[in-house]
Amino acid sequence: MKTYQAAVIGGGPGGYIAAIQCAQRGLKTVLVEKRDLGGTCLNRGCIPTKTLLHGAEVYYEIKESKGLGIDITGEVGFKYKKMAKRKDKVVKQLRSGVEYLVSNHGADIVAGEAVLTGAHTFTVGEEEFEAEKIILAAGSAPAQIPIPGADQEGVLNSDSVLELTECPESVTIIGGGVIGVEFATLFADLGTPVTIVEMLPTILAGNDPDICSTMAYLLENKGVTIHVGAAVKEIRSDMSVVFEKDGETQETAPASNVIMAIGRRPQTAALNLAAAGVEATEKGFIPVNEYMQTNVENIYAIGDITGKVQLAHVATAQGVIAADHAAGIARAMDYSAVPGCIYTSPEIACVGLTEEKAKEAGRDVKVGQFNLSGNGRSLAVNSADGFVKLIADAQTDEIIGCHIIGPYATEMIGEATVAIQNKLTAEQLGNTIHAHPTVSESIMEAAHDIHGLCCHKA
Ligand code: FAD
Ligand code: NAI
Numbered sequence: 001m002k003t004y005q006a007a008v009i010g011g012g013p014g015g016y017i018a019a020i021q022c023a024q025r026g027l028k029t030v031l032v033e034k035r036d037l038g039g040t041c042l043n044r045g046c047i048p049t050k051t052l053l054h055g056a057e058v059y060y061e062i063k064e065s066k067g068l069g070i071d072i073t074g075e076v077g078f079k080y081k082k083m084a085k086r087k088d089k090v091v092k093q094l095r096s097g098v099e100y101l102v103s104n105h106g107a108d109i110v111a112g113e114a115v116l117t118g119a120h121t122f123t124v125g126e127e128e129f130e131a132e133k134i135i136l137a138a139g140s141a142p143a144q145i146p147i148p149g150a151d152q153e154g155v156l157n158s159d160s161v162l163e164l165t166e167c168p169e170s171v172t173i174i175g176g177g178v179i180g181v182e183f184a185t186l187f188a189d190l191g192t193p194v195t196i197v198e199m200l201p202t203i204l205a206g207n208d209p210d211i212c213s214t215m216a217y218l219l220e221n222k223g224v225t226i227h228v229g230a231a232v233k234e235i236r237s238d239m240s241v242v243f244e245k246d247g248e249t250q251e252t253a254p255a256s257n258v259i260m261a262i263g264r265r266p267q268t269a270a271l272n273l274a275a276a277g278v279e280a281t282e283k284g285f286i287p288v289n290e291y292m293q294t295n296v297e298n299i300y301a302i303g304d305i306t307g308k309v310q311l312a313h314v315a316t317a318q319g320v321i322a323a324d325h326a327a328g329i330a331r332a333m334d335y336s337a338v339p340g341c342i343y344t345s346p347e348i349a350c351v352g353l354t355e356e357k358a359k360e361a362g363r364d365v366k367v368g369q370f371n372l373s374g375n376g377r378s379l380a381v382n383s384a385d386g387f388v389k390l391i392a393d394a395q396t397d398e399i400i401g402c403h404i405i406g407p408y409a410t411e412m413i414g415e416a417t418v419a420i421q422n423k424l425t426a427e428q429l430g431n432t433i434h435a436h437p438t439v440s441e442s443i444m445e446a447a448h449d450i451h452g453l454c455c456h457k458a
Contacts, residue, residue, distance in 0.1 A: 037095055
């Protein structure tokens with residue numbers, strides 16, 4: 001039996017950071033990973049998708065660059081195989097970095113599947129382990145809807161799309177959430193006909209409604225067909241998707257592939273939670289308190305398996321909270337300023353409450369908006385279709401939400417996140433000098449707009 005002070009099960013962005021943090025806090029630590037270090041995010045999520053999206057965006061921009069005065073003679077093309085190879089290279093480089101970091105911080109790495117045998121014990125294959133504290137970080141996998149045709153060859157999920165070495169000739173995407181819309185952007189930019197079928201009344205539901213409608217408009221302008229309010233019933237062998245909308249049965253055109261992007265399920269079944277007495281919901285998510293403890297005091301759960309917010313940076317933040325608590329440092333997890341980024345073109349980034357959610361919570365709000373058509377940098381970089389929307393509490397002037405669609409949105413959201421986390425007011429944000437010309441000036445302009453003092457708005 002190998003004994004440790006801390007054991008982390010799952011080496012994704014939650015688990016590997018938790019293991020490093022445990023080791024940094026002086027705990028004798030082991031990290032168990034059954035597949036690849038870096039988890040979904042590094043191997044089948046954040047990094048491969050953004051690497052492919054960058055290539056597709058560059059291709060699209062070059063094709064559309066006549067308006068910038070660029071004269072290209074001959075056809076602009078792309079080799080998907082090479083794009084996929086570059087994606088693999090980026091992933092491999094980062095993966096070896098993770099392995100180096102974990103071992104260099106002094107944590108042991110064990111390859112294999114961990115199965116709990118008690119509140120302090122687990123096995124990996126034949127080997128037995130004992131640990132004072134156990135952090136579960138098993139992550140999630142693509143969910144599937146049980147409809148006829150869902151198991152056919154040609155029906156892909158986010159994992160199998162990323163294994164393609166040829167660009168599909170046409171795709172229908174079931175689910176217009178974050179994954180669906182990012183893959184729609186990727187393939188539309190590469191010139192592949194794309195159709196999205198979404199059950200709810202809008203794509204990217206839950207985001208600011210003006211952002212949803214702007215993105216739908218921009219995708220449709222690129223030739224993407226979007227069906228909303230459409231409940232999928234069947235996938236036919238020609239990859240046409242049958243759906244019900246407004247009481248009528250309709251179907252999409254045949255496609256070379258269908259991509260199912262309808263959410264993710266927790267990977268808790270193989271952990272044998274019952275042996276340790278850890279409770280989970282019917283869907284398999286593990287409830288936790290503010291220190292990431294499960295109902296069993298010495299066992300923590302972090303990341304996608306908690307069913308809180310399925311984002312890499314949330315998994316990481318939860319990992320640090322759990323590791324610190326395991327080492328005797330109690331700091332509660334705070335979800336009030338979690339940025340969410342969507343890597344469309346232009347990008348979308350949000351933090352805090354939408355106007356709708358703030359009102360639902362009974363808050364009296366003031367809203368400031370600045371459209372990027374009035375921003376010099378956005379026009380200079382040929383991407384002025386978006387806006388910045390700031391939500392402030394009407395009584396205290398505190399910033400409680402920021403919603404951006406526009407170039408560099410995912411980089412700009414950090415400013416609003418710091419503002420919300422530190423309870424800054426719209427006045428403080430507006431009084432901060434922003435560099436010119438930058439898109440981030442629009443955050444300052446939106447802050448001025450909250451007080452009716454925006455100079456660049458008529
Ligand atoms: P995971 O990353 O899923 O890692 C869990 C690890 O645990 C896996 O490696 C698994 O093999 C291992 N494991 C499971 N069970 C066991 C066991 N019993 N024993 C040993 N090992 C085990 N989030 C963002 O913030 N930004 C993005 O841009 C983004 N893009 C995404 C794009 C796609 C296509 C997808 C699918 C997801 C994306 N996400 C993004 C979400 C992000 O990947 C997840 O929120 C994040 O990876 C969750 O981290 P985690 O540590 O909880 O779990
Ligand atoms: P999601 O929850 O964002 O979207 C799933 C969509 O599918 C929803 O809009 C839902 O209404 C729709 N849907 C479900 N069943 C359907 C049906 N039968 N017919 C038609 N539509 C149906 O989940 P998604 O896109 O799979 O992403 C999973 C998670 O991964 C997200 O929670 C997100 O946090 C994370 N992620 C984050 C990214 C980022 O931060 N940039 C990128 C990709 C994923």
